[in-house]
C-alpha cells in the first residue's frame with residue numbers, strides 16, 4: 001500500500017498574521033485532500049505552527065536554534081500547538097478520517113548536535129491499524145538547550161526517510177518556490193538553483209521560512225513537492241504541482 005507524507009503549512013491552515021486564528025477555508029481544502037489520500041492508501045499528516053506556534057515561540061525567544069528552560073513558556077507553546085492540532089483533528093473527524101495525534105514534545109528529542117531523534121513506533125502502529133497519524137511542529141527537548149522548536153519540515157524529512165514514503169508533499173500559500181521574477185521554479189536540485197530568491201516567511205516565523213524548507217528537503221534524498229492549495233488536487237492525483245525538490249544524499 002502506498003504511503004504519502006503530506007505537510008499542511010501553517011500558512012495554509014491558519015491566518016499567520018492573526019494570533020491563534022484558524023483559516024477555515026484553507027483547512028477545509030487541506031482536509032478534503034487528506035480524506036482523498038486516506039481513501040487511496042496510507043497517509044501521515046504533519047501541520048505547521050502558523051499563528052499558533054510561531055507567535056508564542058517568538059514571544060518567548062524560542063526558535064529552531066534558541067532554546068529555553070522556562071517550563072511555563074514551553075507549555076504555552078506546546079498548548080497552542082495542541083489547540084491547532086485539535087482543530088485539524090476535528091476537521092478530519094468531520095470527514096470521517098480516523099486521525100490520531102502524535103505530539104513531538106512527548107515523542108522525540110534533539111541531541112546536543114541538533115540531530116532529531118523521532119521514534120516511529122506510534123506512527124507506524126497507527127498506520128498499521130488503519131489510523132491517520134497527525135504530527136505537528138512543536139517545542140521539543142534539546143540536550144544542552146532545554147527546549148527548542150522542531151519545524152514540521154524537519155518532521156517531514158524524518159518521517160519520509162524513516163517510513164520510506166512513496167510520495168512527499170508540502171502545501172503552502174505560495175504555488176511553489178518562486179524565482180526573483182515571481183515565477184514558479186519547476187525543479188530544484190541544489191540550493192543555488194533558487195538562492196537569490198529564497199528568504200524567510202512574510203509572517204512571524206521562527207523556523208526559517210522557504211529558505212530553510214528547501215535546505216531541509218534537499219537533504220531528504222527523495223523528491224518532495226512544494227505547492228499551493230490549488231495544487232492539492234493534482235498532488236492527490238499523483239501529479240507534480242509546483243516545485244519538485246530533488247536532492248541527493
Ligand SMILES: Nc1ncnc2c1ncn2[C@@H]1O[C@H](COP(=O)(O)OP(=O)(O)OP(=O)(O)O)[C@@H](O)[C@H]1O
Pocket residue numbers: 008009010011012047048049050051054152171172173174176177178179194197198199200201202203205207208209210211213
Ligand atoms: N523564493 C520563495 N518562494 C516562495 N515563497 C518564499 C520564497 N522566499 C520566501 N518565501 C516565503 O516563504 C513562505 C512560505 O514558508 P513558510 O515557512 O511560511 O510556509 P509554511 O510551511 O506554510 O508555514 P509554517 O512554517 O508555519 O508551517 C511564503 O509565504 C513566502 O512569504
Ligand SMILES: C=C(C)CCOP(=O)(O)O
Pocket residue numbers: 010047048049050053054057077081136137138139149150151152153206207
Ligand atoms: C513554531 C512552532 C511551535 C512550530 C513550527 O513548525 P513549522 O510551522 O512547520 O515551521
